[in-house]
Amino acid sequence: MNPALLTTTDAVDPVFKFIIWACVLLLGGITATVIWFAVRYRRSCAPEPTSQVENNFWLETIWIVLPSILVLAMFYYGWAGYLTLRTVPKAALPVTATARMWSWSFSYANGKTSPKLVVPVGKPVVMNLVSSDIIHGFFLPAFRVKRDVVPGMKNHVWFVADKVGSYDLFCSQYCGKGHSAMITTVEAVPEAEFAAWLEHKEAAGGVKKSDGARLAKEKGCLACHSLDGSRGVGPTFKGLYHKQTTVLQNGRKLTMTVDDAYIRESIRFPNAKIVEGFQPIMPSIGDLKDVEVDTLVEFIKEVK
Template sequence: MLPTDNPTAQLVDGVMIYIFGLSLLLLLGITIVTIYFVVKYRRSRCPEPTSDVDHSIVLEAIWTVLPTLIVLTMFWYGWVNYVGLTEVPEGAMEVSATARMWSWQFEYADGRRENRLFVPANTPVKVRLQSTDVIHSFFVPAFRIKKDMVPGLETYVWFEAPKPGSYDIFCTEYCGVGHADMITTIEALSAEDYAAWLVADAPPEHRGLVVLREQGCIGCHSIDGTPGIGPSLFELAGSPRQVEIDGQTTEITIDDDYLIRAIREANYEVVQGYPAMMPSYDEASLNNDDLQSLVDYMMGRPDTTSAPLDGARLIEINGCTGCHSTDGSPSIGPTFQGISSRDITIIRDGKEVTQQADADYLLRALVDPSVETVKGYPDIMPPSDYLSPEELDAIVEHLLQQ
């Protein structure tokens, strides 16, 4: 039986019980009155009508006003509880959920991604919903929450798990041949277990962010777009910036070269509207490796100094195994087992071509899968353009070892 001791389930169940209870009461009342009239006014007892009454204002008022009041109370109760489903409690934890054919991916504030939703029990959680391809629908029966996910439209739901446990997540909008397999779970953990999970699965901090803190840069420059003494370092790559050079204002586009100059020769190009007070950092105070880490961080690139990416882990959290088996069993797409040691027949420009699944082919199959479709399988795989080059390389390297 589904649990009812959580706030969203109580909101939905309360309305359902109220409407069902009233409907049952009306059904019983109408049935009893009907049976009574059938018995009392049966033809054998009353062969001819004897009443001259053609209307009753009282009765007409009752059967007009009473149903109207009942329907209005149903609407009011339903509306109040529906609003409750949209009002997220203050301090709720936020997670982003992305649906794609045919997998779920959850991204946390610290950048980590998972194919299951890990949350602390007894804590309200807001889930931001988005779809990358077709219409999906996020449905958690235990919490009575369901919301359609339309490409290009961000929506949200919220819930609170009353106790640790595993709760199913389904897609309830038919989204293609893999729809039935688009299943994952909410893993509600105790406070202690969730804290341990945060530490165990925490992604390594970007070396550039570490250097920013070590050098005291975030004392003047915010990293989230909020105003500060100096310009914010939030989403810099490719954005225009007005700078003053020798008293002349000019517009530049932020790239690696500009950022390096802004650090090594801080007062050569001063951002308009900010004082020329930033110190320059020579190699003695900031070596070239740390400088490059800073630039990579500000340009939104991954940390090249961290441990190698785990291709198997990336395959798992990006939902690849929703369509591709790893043990040779048939699935929606070709199995990953032995993929690098077998020839693959592909359809390219309408012609069949047989080739080995080498690194170049696997990379093309990830980035633009519709160009070369494996024979016998539908052309339904979405492009993996949301992955970084480093993540793509890690996945290819792992597949080559299968």
């Protein structure tokens, strides 16, 4: 790791420590002063009123100048930290984080995708934040970064993992009933191990049939489509296969039987045929491989 590199943790922690110690000193000083005045000027020690002091130039100067210096110091440290958080280091590794109800997907420059964020130790990583549906929040407490992920809005964060480990990544904006489950991890690994992982390609049959439920959850399918027959944002998967359904295509009503081709088309082109009674709001999931689509089709067929 480059020792001269100021990390996000380096930018945030000193500000918090400064504010905490300033608050501790103020609390101690004010409390001690209140106690001293309460004891010194209690009725038994001063039964007669003292003379009324209308003004004191030095006292007024102190309580204006010192708080002003303190506030300006807080502003300076906060602004310097903010600039560090928003200024991406050169040669940072770009990764696109796609948030959807209720999962994360991470895409790398070579096309590799992963439900976990894998990063090399000691190298800056810039996260380009994208939302497929509603507002989410990219929150990585170990590296002191949190940023809203808003549909249609460009946003980013960056960080450096300075040691090998696994770190929690949360969604910080309430996004529905599955919000609490929208958790994944950041895996910080040595640079050589990361390079090998990045170049590793799964075999064509690398996705097993049993992975259907996992894929449906990771890709956000279960945010809108239930497995128990209950109505959601989209049609339930329960009993969907071979079901007669009415769809809208280019404004025309069609009655059709749900088969493999229809499910596959609905995954690739979600708004081509809209089931009657539902809104055309399903986002396109462009990072799905053919084998993953096949796995999802088989999974949906088996939901009885």
